[in-house]
Amino acid sequence: MKIQLFGISKDIVGKRELEFPEDPSIVTVLDLKKWLLEKYPRMGNLNSIGIAVDLEYADDTLAIGTAKEVALIPPVSGG
8 A cells, every 4th residue: 555645745755655564553544643753753843744544534543454545635825
């Protein structure tokens, strides 16, 4: 499974997508967020980061084991 990156999250990581980590401790969206912060500490500078699982925003408790697609949605600003 791939993790799609957009906006500033793409800039922080340096690419458009990541391979989902083969780590059995990553079960929920919150687990994935913790992994991302550990691997890419600059993600902690963002006010918030949304995660979409199979094209729908997901809360931290959602299990992601059977997902086909995960995307990081960084905060947006506009005027």
